[in-house]
Amino acid sequence: MRGIAVSKNKPRKPQMHYGQDGSSAREAVRIRDQDRCANCRQSGDDVTLDTHHIVPRGQGGSDRLSNLILLCRRCHDAAHDEQMAPTVRFYSNGEMTDDEFSSYYQLMERLKELGFARFNDTEKCWYVPKADIAVLLEELIEG
Known part of the structure; x- marks a missing residue:
């Protein structure tokens, strides 16, 4: 005998599915x-x-x-790839010497050129994905 399948599970609450809408x-x-x-x-x-x-x-x-x-x-x-790419946050604490700040600035400019760093205007800091650190080091050593 054919019948209608009835679920014994409780009805699900409506969800926002991006597959449907x-x-x-x-x-x-x-x-x-x-x-x-x-x-x-x-x-x-x-x-x-x-x-x-x-x-x-x-x-x-x-x-x-x-x-x-x-x-x-x-x-x-x-x-x-099960390697979530968290970021490293770089910022100045305002206590760098002129030479230290110059080196920091040059590093950040180079990171920006290589496409690794993104500046956050609100937090006044640079974000670099941790997954990019190995590639970044190779680029900096070669460059």
């Missing part, structure tokens, strides 16, 4: 994360930002807004 959830994540990578803080004006599941769907993660963040492609790739 991609624009609304994705836009909500962009607004919440201020159109910046949640890791390295790069702006969506400068790089492509992807919506990333903190807990992957394949591991039981949901499409709820609380499980979604924006990541730039570099950080998103790092996240899926």
Whole structure:
């Protein structure tokens, strides 16, 4: 006898799924994360930002807004290689000598040229993804 399958589970609360209504959830994540990578803080004006599941769907993660963040492609790739790319924060404490500040400034300018550092105007500091440190050291040694 054919019947209708009835789920014995409790009905689920409606969720914002970006697979079903991609624009609304994705836009909500962009607004919440201020159109910046949640890791390295790069702006969506400068790089492509992807919506990333903190807990992957394949591991039981949901499409709820609380499980979604924006990541730039570099950080998103790092996240899926299980090497989340946290950042190192560089800033001046105001106690550097002129020579120290000059060296610091030159380093930050070089990092910017290489595309590794992003300056945060609000916090007055530079962010460098930790995943880039090894590549950065090679670039600085060669350059």
